[in-house]
Amino acid sequence: MARVAGTWEEAHERLAEYLSRHGLKKTRQRDAILDSFLEVPGHITSEDLYEQVRIDHPEIGAATVYRTLKLFVDAKIANAHHFRDGVTLYEHEGGHHDHLICLGCGAIVEFRNQIIEEQLDEVAKREGYRLTQHRLHLYGLCPDCRDA
Amino acid sequence: MARVAGTWEEAHERLAEYLSRHGLKKTRQRDAILDSFLEVPGHITSEDLYEQVRIDHPEIGAATVYRTLKLFVDAKIANAHHFRDGVTLYEHEGGHHDHLICLGCGAIVEFRNQIIEEQLDEVAKREGYRLTQHRLHLYGLCPDCRDA
DNA sequence: ACTGCAAATGAGAATGAAAATCAATTCCAT
DNA sequence: ATGGAATTGATTTTCATTCTCATTTGCAGT
Structure with a gap:
Protein backbone atom coordinates (compact mmCIF):
# COMPACT_ATOMS: atom_id res chain seq x y z
CA MET A 1 0.00 0.00 0.00
CA ALA A 2 1.55 3.26 -1.13
CA ARG A 3 1.99 6.00 1.37
CA VAL A 4 0.42 9.02 -0.23
CA ALA A 5 1.12 11.60 2.43
CA GLY A 6 3.44 9.65 4.54
CA THR A 7 6.80 10.98 5.66
CA TRP A 8 7.70 11.55 9.26
CA GLU A 9 8.52 15.16 8.52
CA GLU A 10 5.27 15.78 6.75
CA ALA A 11 3.22 14.39 9.61
CA HIS A 12 5.08 16.41 12.19
CA GLU A 13 4.79 19.51 10.10
CA ARG A 14 1.10 18.94 9.69
CA LEU A 15 0.74 18.62 13.43
CA ALA A 16 2.77 21.76 14.10
CA GLU A 17 0.72 23.70 11.61
CA TYR A 18 -2.57 22.50 13.02
CA LEU A 19 -1.51 23.32 16.55
CA SER A 20 -0.30 26.82 15.81
CA ARG A 21 -3.25 27.58 13.60
CA HIS A 22 -5.57 26.65 16.47
CA GLY A 23 -3.69 28.22 19.35
CA LEU A 24 -2.76 24.82 20.72
CA LYS A 25 0.55 23.80 22.16
CA LYS A 26 3.33 21.62 20.90
CA THR A 27 4.08 19.15 23.66
CA ARG A 28 6.52 16.37 24.33
CA GLN A 29 3.61 13.92 24.61
CA ARG A 30 2.05 14.83 21.29
CA ASP A 31 5.33 14.37 19.53
CA ALA A 32 5.96 11.05 21.22
CA ILE A 33 2.48 9.76 20.43
CA LEU A 34 2.84 10.83 16.85
CA ASP A 35 6.15 9.00 16.60
CA SER A 36 4.62 5.81 17.92
CA PHE A 37 1.60 6.21 15.68
CA LEU A 38 3.77 6.65 12.61
CA GLU A 39 5.48 3.35 13.32
CA VAL A 40 2.19 1.47 13.14
CA PRO A 41 1.79 -0.11 9.72
CA GLY A 42 -1.95 -0.70 9.56
CA HIS A 43 -4.87 0.02 11.86
CA ILE A 44 -4.65 0.41 15.61
CA THR A 45 -6.91 1.18 18.55
CA SER A 46 -6.25 3.94 21.04
CA GLU A 47 -5.70 1.30 23.66
CA ASP A 48 -3.12 -0.59 21.66
CA LEU A 49 -1.32 2.57 20.72
CA TYR A 50 -1.24 3.44 24.40
CA GLU A 51 0.55 0.13 25.05
CA GLN A 52 2.97 1.03 22.31
CA VAL A 53 3.62 4.53 23.58
CA ARG A 54 4.15 3.18 27.08
CA ILE A 55 7.27 1.31 26.07
CA ASP A 56 9.29 4.45 25.51
CA HIS A 57 7.19 6.81 27.60
CA PRO A 58 5.72 5.12 30.65
CA GLU A 59 4.69 8.47 32.04
CA ILE A 60 2.20 9.23 29.28
CA GLY A 61 -1.37 8.46 30.30
CA ALA A 62 -4.05 6.62 28.38
CA ALA A 63 -6.35 9.64 28.38
CA THR A 64 -3.71 11.62 26.57
CA VAL A 65 -3.43 8.98 23.88
CA TYR A 66 -7.20 8.97 23.39
CA ARG A 67 -7.26 12.75 23.20
CA THR A 68 -4.28 12.93 20.92
CA LEU A 69 -5.59 10.46 18.38
CA LYS A 70 -8.75 12.51 18.03
CA LEU A 71 -6.53 15.52 17.57
CA PHE A 72 -4.66 13.71 14.81
CA VAL A 73 -7.92 13.11 13.02
CA ASP A 74 -8.72 16.81 13.19
CA ALA A 75 -5.23 17.60 12.00
CA LYS A 76 -5.71 15.22 9.06
CA ILE A 77 -2.85 13.04 10.19
CA ALA A 78 -5.10 10.10 10.98
CA ASN A 79 -8.43 8.62 10.02
CA ALA A 80 -10.88 6.91 12.31
CA HIS A 81 -12.91 3.84 11.44
CA HIS A 82 -15.22 1.54 13.32
CA PHE A 83 -15.24 -1.75 11.51
CA ARG A 84 -16.50 -3.73 14.44
CA ASP A 85 -18.87 -2.08 16.80
CA GLY A 86 -17.53 -0.45 19.89
CA VAL A 87 -13.91 0.07 18.92
CA THR A 88 -12.34 2.89 16.98
CA LEU A 89 -9.45 1.99 14.73
CA TYR A 90 -7.04 4.64 13.52
CA GLU A 91 -4.91 4.59 10.41
CA HIS A 92 -2.56 7.07 8.79
CA GLU A 93 -4.20 9.61 6.56
CA GLY A 94 -2.82 8.58 3.22
CA GLY A 95 -5.25 9.43 0.50
CA HIS A 96 -8.74 8.06 0.35
CA HIS A 97 -9.41 4.35 0.17
CA MET B 1 -39.68 4.39 1.24
CA ALA B 2 -41.19 1.20 -0.07
CA ARG B 3 -41.44 -1.75 2.24
CA VAL B 4 -39.92 -4.62 0.36
CA ALA B 5 -40.46 -7.39 2.85
CA GLY B 6 -42.67 -5.63 5.21
CA THR B 7 -45.96 -7.06 6.38
CA TRP B 8 -46.65 -7.88 10.00
CA GLU B 9 -47.50 -11.43 9.02
CA GLU B 10 -44.35 -11.92 7.04
CA ALA B 11 -42.16 -10.74 9.85
CA HIS B 12 -43.87 -12.94 12.40
CA GLU B 13 -43.69 -15.89 10.09
CA ARG B 14 -40.02 -15.27 9.52
CA LEU B 15 -39.47 -15.22 13.25
CA ALA B 16 -41.47 -18.40 13.80
CA GLU B 17 -39.55 -20.16 11.09
CA TYR B 18 -36.20 -19.05 12.39
CA LEU B 19 -37.06 -20.13 15.92
CA SER B 20 -38.29 -23.57 15.01
CA ARG B 21 -35.45 -24.15 12.60
CA HIS B 22 -33.00 -23.41 15.41
CA GLY B 23 -34.70 -25.18 18.29
CA LEU B 24 -35.56 -21.89 19.92
CA LYS B 25 -38.79 -21.00 21.62
CA LYS B 26 -41.65 -18.75 20.65
CA THR B 27 -42.24 -16.48 23.58
CA ARG B 28 -44.65 -13.76 24.57
CA GLN B 29 -41.71 -11.36 24.88
CA ARG B 30 -40.33 -12.01 21.41
CA ASP B 31 -43.73 -11.44 19.85
CA ALA B 32 -44.26 -8.26 21.82
CA ILE B 33 -40.84 -6.90 20.94
CA LEU B 34 -41.37 -7.69 17.30
CA ASP B 35 -44.70 -5.87 17.37
CA SER B 36 -43.09 -2.78 18.81
CA PHE B 37 -40.20 -2.99 16.40
CA LEU B 38 -42.52 -3.22 13.42
CA GLU B 39 -44.18 0.01 14.45
CA VAL B 40 -40.91 1.91 14.24
CA PRO B 41 -40.68 3.73 10.93
CA GLY B 42 -36.94 4.32 10.61
CA HIS B 43 -33.91 3.47 12.71
CA ILE B 44 -33.94 2.82 16.43
CA THR B 45 -31.53 1.83 19.18
CA SER B 46 -32.09 -1.10 21.50
CA GLU B 47 -32.47 1.34 24.33
CA ASP B 48 -35.17 3.36 22.60
CA LEU B 49 -37.01 0.26 21.54
CA TYR B 50 -36.89 -0.88 25.15
CA GLU B 51 -38.64 2.36 26.13
CA GLN B 52 -41.21 1.67 23.46
CA VAL B 53 -41.79 -1.91 24.51
CA ARG B 54 -42.12 -0.84 28.12
CA ILE B 55 -45.28 1.10 27.44
CA ASP B 56 -47.33 -2.00 26.77
CA HIS B 57 -45.13 -4.50 28.58
CA PRO B 58 -43.49 -3.01 31.65
CA GLU B 59 -42.40 -6.48 32.75
CA ILE B 60 -40.06 -7.03 29.80
CA GLY B 61 -36.45 -6.32 30.68
CA ALA B 62 -33.87 -4.34 28.76
CA ALA B 63 -31.58 -7.33 28.40
CA THR B 64 -34.32 -9.19 26.59
CA VAL B 65 -34.78 -6.36 24.12
CA TYR B 66 -31.05 -6.29 23.43
CA ARG B 67 -30.97 -10.05 22.98
CA THR B 68 -34.06 -10.07 20.83
CA LEU B 69 -32.88 -7.43 18.42
CA LYS B 70 -29.74 -9.44 17.77
CA LEU B 71 -32.01 -12.40 17.19
CA PHE B 72 -34.01 -10.39 14.67
CA VAL B 73 -30.84 -9.65 12.77
CA ASP B 74 -30.04 -13.36 12.63
CA ALA B 75 -33.60 -14.08 11.56
CA LYS B 76 -33.26 -11.48 8.78
CA ILE B 77 -36.04 -9.39 10.22
CA ALA B 78 -33.75 -6.50 11.10
CA ASN B 79 -30.47 -4.95 10.06
CA ALA B 80 -27.90 -3.42 12.36
CA HIS B 81 -25.91 -0.28 11.59
CA HIS B 82 -23.55 1.87 13.54
CA PHE B 83 -23.59 5.29 11.96
CA ARG B 84 -22.20 7.00 15.01
CA ASP B 85 -19.70 5.20 17.10
CA GLY B 86 -20.89 3.44 20.21
CA VAL B 87 -24.54 2.91 19.33
CA THR B 88 -26.20 0.25 17.26
CA LEU B 89 -29.18 1.30 15.19
CA TYR B 90 -31.67 -1.24 13.92
CA GLU B 91 -33.95 -0.97 10.93
CA HIS B 92 -36.39 -3.33 9.27
CA GLU B 93 -34.88 -5.69 6.78
CA GLY B 94 -36.41 -4.41 3.61
CA GLY B 95 -34.10 -5.08 0.73
CA HIS B 96 -30.63 -3.70 0.49
CA HIS B 97 -29.95 0.00 0.52
C1' DA C 1 -52.70 -33.08 31.21
C1' DC C 2 -48.01 -34.27 33.39
C1' DT C 3 -42.89 -34.31 33.40
C1' DG C 4 -38.38 -33.11 32.30
C1' DC C 5 -35.32 -30.11 30.71
C1' DA C 6 -33.23 -26.96 27.79
C1' DA C 7 -34.24 -22.36 26.47
C1' DA C 8 -35.57 -17.89 27.96
C1' DT C 9 -36.24 -14.27 31.08
C1' DG C 10 -35.33 -10.33 34.24
C1' DA C 11 -32.80 -7.93 37.69
C1' DG C 12 -28.75 -6.54 38.66
C1' DA C 13 -23.77 -6.75 38.31
C1' DA C 14 -19.94 -6.57 35.21
C1' DT C 15 -17.55 -4.95 31.26
C1' DG C 16 -15.02 -2.00 28.39
C1' DA C 17 -14.17 1.88 25.47
C1' DA C 18 -14.39 6.54 25.69
C1' DA C 19 -15.29 10.98 27.97
C1' DA C 20 -15.24 13.94 31.82
C1' DT C 21 -12.99 15.87 36.07
C1' DC C 22 -9.66 18.38 38.26
C1' DA C 23 -5.51 19.58 40.55
C1' DA C 24 -0.91 19.96 39.13
C1' DT C 25 2.16 20.95 35.36
C1' DT C 26 3.88 22.96 31.17
C1' DC C 27 4.14 25.70 27.15
C1' DC C 28 4.76 30.27 25.24
C1' DA C 29 3.83 35.23 24.21
C1' DT C 30 5.04 39.19 26.44
C1' DA D 1 11.03 35.64 34.36
C1' DT D 2 5.87 35.79 34.53
C1' DG D 3 0.92 34.87 33.96
C1' DG D 4 -2.52 32.52 32.18
C1' DA D 5 -4.39 29.40 29.13
C1' DA D 6 -3.55 24.83 27.42
C1' DT D 7 -2.22 20.22 28.72
C1' DT D 8 -1.51 16.35 31.30
C1' DG D 9 -2.33 12.08 34.05
C1' DA D 10 -4.76 9.77 37.59
C1' DT D 11 -9.02 8.91 38.53
C1' DT D 12 -13.86 8.77 38.22
C1' DT D 13 -17.85 8.60 35.46
C1' DT D 14 -20.64 7.47 31.72
C1' DC D 15 -23.24 4.70 28.95
C1' DA D 16 -24.27 1.00 25.76
C1' DT D 17 -24.01 -3.56 25.88
C1' DT D 18 -23.08 -8.17 27.78
C1' DC D 19 -22.95 -11.39 31.42
C1' DT D 20 -24.65 -13.99 35.44
C1' DC D 21 -27.68 -16.69 37.62
C1' DA D 22 -31.79 -17.93 39.98
C1' DT D 23 -36.34 -18.47 38.40
C1' DT D 24 -39.73 -19.24 34.95
C1' DT D 25 -41.55 -21.03 30.70
C1' DG D 26 -42.24 -23.36 26.27
C1' DC D 27 -42.60 -27.68 24.39
C1' DA D 28 -41.42 -32.61 23.10
C1' DG D 29 -42.44 -36.92 24.67
C1' DT D 30 -45.05 -39.53 27.67
Missing part, protein backbone atom coordinates in the same frame (compact mmCIF):
# COMPACT_ATOMS: atom_id res chain seq x y z
CA ASP A 98 -12.06 1.92 1.27
CA HIS A 99 -11.82 -1.37 3.12
CA LEU A 100 -12.52 -5.03 2.56
CA ILE A 101 -12.61 -6.87 5.87
CA CYS A 102 -12.32 -10.61 6.38
CA LEU A 103 -14.86 -11.84 8.91
CA GLY A 104 -12.78 -14.93 9.47
CA CYS A 105 -9.32 -13.65 10.35
CA GLY A 106 -9.84 -9.90 10.48
CA ALA A 107 -7.50 -9.19 7.58
CA ILE A 108 -8.07 -5.80 6.03
CA VAL A 109 -7.52 -5.01 2.38
CA GLU A 110 -7.59 -1.42 1.19
CA PHE A 111 -8.88 -0.49 -2.22
CA ARG A 112 -9.89 2.38 -4.41
CA ASN A 113 -12.53 2.39 -7.09
CA GLN A 114 -12.98 5.45 -9.21
CA ILE A 115 -16.36 4.42 -10.58
CA ILE A 116 -17.75 4.08 -7.08
CA GLU A 117 -16.39 7.48 -6.08
CA GLU A 118 -18.09 9.06 -9.05
CA GLN A 119 -21.38 7.40 -8.24
CA LEU A 120 -21.20 8.64 -4.67
CA ASP A 121 -20.94 12.21 -5.86
CA GLU A 122 -23.83 11.50 -8.17
CA VAL A 123 -25.99 10.19 -5.33
CA ALA A 124 -25.17 13.11 -3.07
CA LYS A 125 -25.87 15.62 -5.80
CA ARG A 126 -29.21 14.02 -6.56
CA GLU A 127 -30.24 14.37 -2.92
CA GLY A 128 -28.86 17.88 -2.63
CA TYR A 129 -26.32 16.90 -0.01
CA ARG A 130 -22.88 18.43 0.30
CA LEU A 131 -20.69 15.41 0.86
CA THR A 132 -18.03 15.55 3.56
CA GLN A 133 -16.77 12.00 3.61
CA HIS A 134 -17.88 8.44 3.33
CA ARG A 135 -17.16 5.00 4.68
CA LEU A 136 -17.42 1.92 2.53
CA HIS A 137 -16.79 -1.40 4.23
CA LEU A 138 -17.07 -4.72 2.47
CA TYR A 139 -17.34 -7.76 4.71
CA GLY A 140 -16.61 -11.27 3.61
CA LEU A 141 -14.13 -14.11 3.70
CA CYS A 142 -10.60 -13.82 2.37
CA PRO A 143 -9.25 -16.55 0.08
CA ASP A 144 -7.70 -18.43 3.01
CA CYS A 145 -10.76 -18.32 5.27
CA ARG A 146 -13.10 -19.06 2.40
CA ASP A 147 -11.42 -22.38 1.67
CA ALA A 148 -10.75 -23.36 5.24
CA ASP B 98 -27.23 2.35 1.66
CA HIS B 99 -27.38 5.52 3.72
CA LEU B 100 -26.69 9.19 3.36
CA ILE B 101 -26.42 10.82 6.77
CA CYS B 102 -26.65 14.54 7.53
CA LEU B 103 -23.98 15.59 10.01
CA GLY B 104 -26.02 18.66 10.84
CA CYS B 105 -29.44 17.34 11.79
CA GLY B 106 -28.94 13.59 11.69
CA ALA B 107 -31.41 13.06 8.86
CA ILE B 108 -30.94 9.75 7.08
CA VAL B 109 -31.69 9.21 3.40
CA GLU B 110 -31.68 5.70 1.99
CA PHE B 111 -30.55 5.01 -1.53
CA ARG B 112 -29.66 2.26 -3.95
CA ASN B 113 -27.14 2.41 -6.75
CA GLN B 114 -26.77 -0.50 -9.08
CA ILE B 115 -23.47 0.61 -10.53
CA ILE B 116 -21.91 0.73 -7.10
CA GLU B 117 -23.23 -2.72 -6.24
CA GLU B 118 -21.67 -4.11 -9.38
CA GLN B 119 -18.35 -2.51 -8.62
CA LEU B 120 -18.37 -3.98 -5.13
CA ASP B 121 -18.67 -7.46 -6.53
CA GLU B 122 -15.91 -6.59 -8.92
CA VAL B 123 -13.60 -5.47 -6.12
CA ALA B 124 -14.31 -8.53 -4.01
CA LYS B 125 -13.74 -10.84 -6.92
CA ARG B 126 -10.44 -9.19 -7.74
CA GLU B 127 -9.25 -9.78 -4.19
CA GLY B 128 -10.59 -13.30 -4.06
CA TYR B 129 -13.01 -12.51 -1.25
CA ARG B 130 -16.42 -14.05 -0.88
CA LEU B 131 -18.61 -11.08 -0.04
CA THR B 132 -21.13 -11.39 2.76
CA GLN B 133 -22.41 -7.87 3.11
CA HIS B 134 -21.31 -4.29 3.01
CA ARG B 135 -21.97 -0.95 4.60
CA LEU B 136 -21.80 2.27 2.64
CA HIS B 137 -22.35 5.47 4.58
CA LEU B 138 -22.14 8.89 3.02
CA TYR B 139 -21.75 11.77 5.45
CA GLY B 140 -22.51 15.36 4.60
CA LEU B 141 -24.96 18.19 4.98
CA CYS B 142 -28.55 18.00 3.80
CA PRO B 143 -29.98 20.87 1.75
CA ASP B 144 -31.38 22.57 4.85
CA CYS B 145 -28.23 22.32 6.94
CA ARG B 146 -26.02 23.22 4.03
CA ASP B 147 -27.68 26.59 3.56
CA ALA B 148 -28.19 27.35 7.23
